[in-house]
Amino acid sequence: MRTIRNGLVLALGITMTALGATACGGGGDATPPAAGPNEHVDLTLATFTEFGYEALIPEYERLHPNIKITHRKTGQGGPYHEELVTKLAAGSGLADVTALEEGHLSDFLDKGSKFNDLSKIGPADASPDRWLSWKYDAAKTKDGKLIGYGTDIGPLAMCYRKDMFQAAGLPTDPEQVKPLFATWDSYFAAGADYVSKTKGKAWFDSAAQNFNAMVNQLPQGYIGNDDKLAVExxxxIKDAWTKVTDAVAKGESAKLTAFSNEWNTGFKQGAFATKVCPAWMLGVIKEQAGPENANKWAVTAAFPGGGGNWGGSYLTVPTQSKHPKEAAELAAWLTAPEQQIKAFQAKGTFPSQVKALSDPALLSQTDAYFGGAKVGELFAEQAKKVQKPQYKGPGDGQIQENASSPALQAVEQGKSAADGWNQMVDAAKKITR
Structure with missing residues (x-):
């Protein structure tokens, strides 16, 4: 489970300006030669939160006796990526295999010279057809360079409280609730009905959580293909803003800041009835709602507007690496379907590989907390609904975290929708100028 946390500082945007002028073994340098078959090689692997690689690393070392892997694992994605930017600018300190979260990927794609092209130095079996096409393509620079192998994804479904639906006279069966989640219009209409029937109880947790998902579904997001701000x-984006803020005005939002203590407690207290639900969110719900709410939450293979993705990561090989070929082979092995299934079984990271999505070990996965739902099959179905990646230019993730989310929180606290929009636009301009 990985996602961008609220409140990231703007250090990414500030530091990135220095990268273009900083030498760090750029793309013009010759790739170091591969080690000999028996030559000892030390590799470093840097990840954040949970990738499920703890048991895979010793397995790889057994298969490759001349390879020794040092795993650098940190707890939070935000500080991890800020430190990565600093090391990238300094030209030293990066791991041979360095993970990037998809929400931060846009801040590195325009620095392609700082990463090896995996389509050229990686093993032949790590071909494009290994991955869902949208996952593979999202890691390409504008000139077609592949800087990362996809690890996991966060296909979107909807989660809801069955007991709260029943109390409001709404259907509770996962198949019967699908029409409520067919479109954003039907979703917010159902929310208005729910608020009315329950005399003011909240339909969803946070305006920003829904808005982020809606923006990610658009052909173009905050940044245009010319890398210029495209919000206004x-x-x-304007239509999504109107729909979300209208829902706030109707009392549908619990007005909780995602990943805050109040938001965490909200799961346990039943503060909201529905939740935008990427695959990794199931673990969050179980942890925060607690065992006393088992079987009250349900998940259904439906999402307003079709499919979507929120979360997931990539393994890159920076040009700083002294052993890029060996690093690429490790990254390719870790992102092979067989290994990603093991990672999924260990930590619930949902695989992005085509073969893995049809693996019986994935499709047979159920979750007793959600009433025995076939979560493997459900999210595999949702993953296939995503058509292509939205282009995310530099600053995209920062706009989400430091412009749109705070502006929507301000609207939830009483600011007008129009003033909130202006706040978002002004903040986005500061990030991208």
């Missing part, structure tokens, strides 16, 4: 001229 993007009608899709």
């Amino acid at each position: 001229g993007n009608q899709g």
Whole structure:
């Protein structure tokens, strides 16, 4: 489970400006030669939160006796990526295999010269057809360079409280609730009905959580293909803003800041009835709602507007690596379907590989907490609904965290929708100028 946490500082945008002028073994340098078959090689692997690689690393070392892997694992993705930016600018200190979270990927794609092209130095079996096409393509620079192998993904479904639905006279069966989640219009209409029937109880947790998912579904997001801010001229973003803020005005939001203590407690207290639910969110719900709420939560293979993705990561090989070929082989092995199934079984990281999505070990996975739902099959179905990646230019993730989310929180606290929009636009301009 990985996602961007709220409150990231702007250090990513500030530090990135120095990278273009900093030498760090750039793309013009010759790739170091591969080690001999028996030559000892020390590799470093840097990840954050949970990738499920703890048992895989010693397995790889057994298969490759000349390879020794040092795993650098940190707890939070935000500080991890900030430190990565500093090391990238300094030209030293990066691991041979360095993980990047998809929400931060846009801040590195325009620095392609700092990463090896895995389509050229990686093993032949790590071909494009290993991955869902949208996952593979999202790690390509504008000139077609592949800087990362996809690890996991966060296909989107909807989670809801069955007991709260029943109390409001709404259907509770996962198949019967699908029409409520068919479109964003039907979702917010159902929310207005729920608020009315329950005399003011909240339908969803946070305006920003829904807005982020809606923006990610658009053909173009905050940044255009020309890497310029596209918020003001993007009608899709304006429409999403209107729908979300209208729902806030109707009392549908619990007004909770995602990943805050109050938000965590909200799961346990039944503070909201529905939740945008990427695959990794099931673990969050179980942890925060606690055993006393088992079987009250349900998940259904439906999401407003079709499919979507929220979360997931990539393994890159920076040009700083002295052993890029061996590093690429390790990254390719870790992201092979067989290994990603093991990672899924260990930590619930949902695989992005085509073969893994049809693996019986994945499709047979159920979750007793959610009433025995076939979560492996369900999220595999949702993953296939995503058509292509939205282009995310530099600053995209920062706009989400430091512009749109705070502006929507301000609206939830009483600011007008129009003033909130202006706040978001002004903050986005500061991030991208």
